[in-house]
Amino acid sequence: MTSRLANSAHRIEKNLQGAVTETEQLLEAIGKEGSKQLTGTRARLGHRLEVARHELERLSGTAAKRARAATGATSELAHQHPWAVAGTAAVAGALLAWFLSRR
Secondary structure, eight states: OHHHHHHHHHHHHHHHHHHHHHHHHHHHHHHHHOOHHHHHHHHHHHHHHHHHHHHHHHHHHHHHHHHHHHHHHHHHHHHHOHHHHHHHHHHHHHHHHHHHHTO
16 A cells, blocks of 8 residues: 555656656747746746745655655554454455445
């Protein structure tokens, strides 16, 4: 489960980084055109893009820290109470099987 969550977060991060890169390329192309209005818009968009990039880096780091903390806590709980974890998994499996058989 944690692996899938990490993979999803990684895909989202890559997609956002790609969008940032493409927007930077667009801004560069617009900058070459040169009107004053485009220059002002380009500057504002560039600033927002920089803020978004820093926020993305911060969120990425925060998400990674939280994922590691959750993984560590889950592992510790499973080692401290293995039978409780096994029982919970068995009950969850039985309920899932029951719900699926009722379809």
